[in-house]
Amino acid sequence: MKKRLIINDFKANKLVTVSTCIFMAASAMLLGLSILLFGSLSSSIDSLMIKAQTPDFLQMHTGEIDEGQIASFSENRSDVEAMQICRFLNLQNSQLTIGGKSLIDNTQDNGLCCQSPLFDFLIDAENRRIQPDPGEVYVPVCYRTEYGLKTGDIMRINTEKLSVAGFLRDSQMNSMMASSKRFLVNESDYEKMKILGSEEYLIEFKLKKGSDTNAFSTAYEDAGLPGNGPTITYPLIKMMNALSDGMMILVILLVSTVVLFISILCIRYMILTQLEKDKREIGMLKAVGVSKKDIRGLYFSKYLLLSVIGCLVGVIAAVIAAEPLGTQMRELYGDAGNKSLIYLLMVLGSLAAEGIILLSVYRTLGKMEKMSAIQVLYGHGYFGKKKNLYLPIGIITAAALFMILVPWNIKSTIAAPEFVTYMGIGESQIRIDIRQTDDVEKTAKAAAKEIKRDDLVRDYTLMHTGSYKTVLPDGASYNLMIENGDHGRFPVRYIEGRYPDTADEIALSILNSKEMNVNVGDTIRVYKDLGDNHKSPVSCKVCGIYSDVTNGGKTAKACLDGFEDKTPVMWSVIYLSLKDENLADTWVENYREKYSALDDGIKTVKISDYIMGTYGQTIRNIKKAAIMSVISSCLILFVVMLLLLRLVIWRERSGSSLKKALGFTSAGIKGEYLKKTFKYILPGIVIGVFAGIVPGQSLAGILLGSMGAYGFCFIINPMAVFVAAPAVIAMAAALAIWASLEEVGRIHAYECLGARTGNY
């Protein structure tokens, strides 16, 4: 009987049933999808890092090294499991072409290396260690799609030629956020091409299980071992690997939360309307003595069945949707291990979504307990306040807009030129990196002199980065990479305080500030190098804290470049802006032409290209999620509005019929509905835009905080936020209104005389 009751109810209320099922499926799908993608990502990264045996501590170093000194440090430490020194041959991007495409616009530091001897292996698609033969090169897998490469393509390095034998996964440099990329070649080829680039060292340590990486890092610095380059640790590598796809997953998770909220709200309203419609029958069942629990069970079983269907559909849809969304993930990190556990967790996630909905359904059905049988029988059946069905239309309009705006605002924020200021880079048009050259400082100063004379340049600044020993207020020593220069020219965004203006001021990146436990107003001692191994301390007051993701997020800014400081410059950067912004492309091209021939280790990029190079993957992924959120928002809004308006029309059917009997036209009645609906949609749009910008920003702040961008504000595209998104929502709403108001035409004047009611 219950089965028949449910089937007949489904037949009679097709729209409500299908909509309820869609909501349940969408909630199950999105939550399941987030878990599936997150589980796959996390498991793929883990298995890649295990297979590749990623180092726990890695120090990049440019310059001479004393291998014996490092080996003896390693031998004396009980926490070191293995140590190796790998070589990385930094190449000029202008010298590189693969498959006929030049890498001149590439923003990464590309170079050659050989397979590591002990750990940090470069592996292939099947997670096997690659051993290239002479004449072969294995290309980072992230370039396969970017440059449309295939096995057999030719890679040219200056005049040398190598054949692309396959693609490699590099557990530490897979992500575009890692600024270097390793190409794997045979030892003989490496030796042959050594003259084409400058060599860097990767001093890598594998620590014993349970060792403290931070303690090891401090010990390494204290031992005075080579440190002319960024330090990278296992957690940082894992974070960088997770970020580009992780952001997309977080956006999907955000969307799934909103969809779950909308589903609960809609199903609640549908139930309340259904109960209102059935109040006499419910009253009768109560009157004859059927218990509240049994009546609730009768209604609940329908939603239970729908949730089972919804969950099944949702799980299948999640598996299907995970396929295209996980393409990049699989390419970069390989297949996930422990798939059965991930699928189990996904199913549990989908079940959890259904569980939350069913809990709300059960609570809503509890409302029927308020309905007294006797009140119904006395003829004044009271069943709570008659629900205003326009209110959820307004709320859902706001929620749908919120769902569109947050991912789009995150996307436009990351893609905006100003975003670099949250990344520790000043907002300029062009960035010139001077690295990989014998005398960075001299080359940089010469380049700056040239730029100063250039009439097209409006403004520029030159920054030198060096490694300094510092002593913190608590007496602990800390190795700090300080970028010296005029930080007022193209300032970064400061979460707290301001840029350093005098030689006794220093600004710290948020990660450094946290790790050093130093805040604005504190003083630290920075040791300048006066030459001949003579170091002199300078007391620097911390004047600002900024967010930074470059060089592992641990940087500092100061103006120590006095005459007496002889600290070696690791790399220099020139930021500049042109008088005419439109000339940026031509300027960069001319500049590259001029300097590529000189092999000065100069890399020139437009900041917008730099962002795309570093965050392109992330932006593309978030864009995918944003597009998905636009489509799902519009669909949800359409279905919800169609449903709620049908309910409104059904509820007011006798009134509308009476109006028709009194001479109102269908068009007139439709006009009234339109006016009433828009009375709720318009405030919904205003609230949605506000929510998408203000609370949305805080929410996105949490997401972007995970990328290292702290204290940021949305960089919004006003056309998209204030015009396009509301227009899309208004269009979906208008379509739903048009479709639902068709029903008004089917209401007849004579109905008010009888008791006929239509199904909805």
Place this chain on the structure above:
Amino acid sequence: MRKILEVRNLSKGNILKKISFEMREGEMIAVMGPSGSGKSTLLYNVSGMDQADEGEVLFNGVEIVGLSEDEKARLRLTKMGFVFQQMNVLANLNIIDNIVLPAVHANKKQKRELYKRAQTLMDDFNIGDLAERRVNEVSGGQLQRACICRSMMMEPQIIFADEPTGALNQAAAADVIEAFLTINREGTSILMVTHDSKNAGVCERILYMLDGEIKGELNLGKYTDDDAREREKRTSRWLEEMGW
């Protein structure tokens, strides 16, 4: 005969004022009176659907006013039957499912027997061929007879009927009253609120209510088909005397 219902000094707001009466097993009583006199309220209070302010209602000698809501619900489900003017049925169930619905909740294990009993009852009331029909596919009279079948499913000791023919035409009303008489002959007590003197005329006793009080009582004796017209006339005359 055993007393099935004893009502003593029952009061409910301004609607019922210290009402007292008794009902014997197998008796059929009509409650009459103008609108607002408290007839339906009396029915709902003696059946335990509504909570009286004062007084006692003894059902089979057991006081029910003080029982909990759940105990009263159980009592209604198993020992009492109800028929209302509005034939409240679930639109998404067919006729036979609607009939067995409350009984299924009382006796979850004997579904097959319950359906068998429902079919027998339907046959008894001449709606046996409507079992699989949807509720909007039968007439008002047929639907009300289905509601009577529903009330009879648990073989109640008493049926409370509130204006059972109020929404029906004459022919349908006659069928429904015939059904009640059949039930009553089989021993089920019936307490029926009605405005119709013809319906009241088939009852053994008639209570006349005005302003929440029982103002008079007419004892007609057991009904036989032969004296129907005479009983109706007597009822009408008595009602006139009562000022209705």
